[in-house]
Amino acid sequence: MPNWVTVQHVACVPPVNYVGKMAHNFLATVVVFPLLHTIAAGLRVTEVEVPRYLVVGQSATLRCHVALEGEVLYSLKWWKDGKQFYQYIPQNHPPAVVFTVPGITINPAKSGLDEVELMDVQSSSSGQYRCEVVAEAPTFTTHVLSANMTIVDTPDSNPRVTGLESTYREGEPVALNCTSLRSRPPAKLAWSNNNHKISKDHLVHYPSTAEGEPALYTSTLGLSLTATSSLFAEGVLNLRCTATVHVYEWSTDVSLHLDNVTYSQPHHLPTLQQTDGATSALSSCLLITFSLFSFYVLRLS
């Protein structure tokens, strides 16, 4: 017999032990008050240790710290969003029972009274986790404490910047997009320059798009500027796009170059017109070749 069994979750057992509650009421009204204080400060959960944020596929160790305060623990139970998924009753054989709850995969080898390990967490593992402890008779003191866990489905990659030109000329529009692909929840995007967020006036907001089931979101934030030498310190504008999903962050840096060679040395061809330059060079070359050829032909005749 394994020291754990999986049974189908049938019904939600009320979290509060009613016998315990009745015992409490009885003691509170009939028995001496100092005794009530001792009982009120009895067995309790001092802390529920649950990772606040995790990434899909990671494992989670849940710990329920209990202060016995002179009492004997009868049971320790774990619940997710009101559904019990684990129970540990030291006197039972086996003491541990696992209940089927969506989003919960228990690692029985690493679970017991002190901690419970959830393997391969998914978005459906996000929720409120509650630990409930009950003391042995006659008090049946019951105490619960909860903590939330949120699972993040991370974007496919660092955010992607599109629309980048090799150089910009003074007065030319700068239109960029920063896109974070497939995350849940949708990534929040921000554009910054030297750790300063770029003003709202320059941002272009697009609604995030969803795909698949459960949905994964793609977010896009546009940036719209006018290239000016005051903006491009020494001809360079360093921009960063940051995608944030809860506590997780990814960023991509890009450098924009202002091309003012055209203005200071007008005889140089602007970089953006390189194709035209190549064409004219080719034409000149052909012209010289033709002239030489004509000259040669004329000389022969």
Ligand SMILES: *[C@@H]1O[C@H](CO)[C@@H](O)[C@H](O)[C@H]1NC(C)=O
């Ligand atoms: C946990 O999540 C629930 C449901 O979303 C919410 O009502 C509660 O305030 C949260 N608790 C904490 C401590 O964040």
Ligand SMILES: *[C@@H]1O[C@H](CO)[C@@H](O)[C@H](O)[C@H]1NC(C)=O
């Ligand atoms: C930015 O993305 C939006 C939405 O996908 C698109 O309509 C727009 O043309 C894009 N702009 C650039 C500069 O890529």
Ligand SMILES: *[C@@H]1O[C@H](CO)[C@@H](O)[C@H](O)[C@H]1NC(C)=O
């Ligand atoms: C670009 O032009 C500005 C003035 O418009 C000038 O101060 C700067 O030196 C120029 N930069 C280069 C690399 O020519």
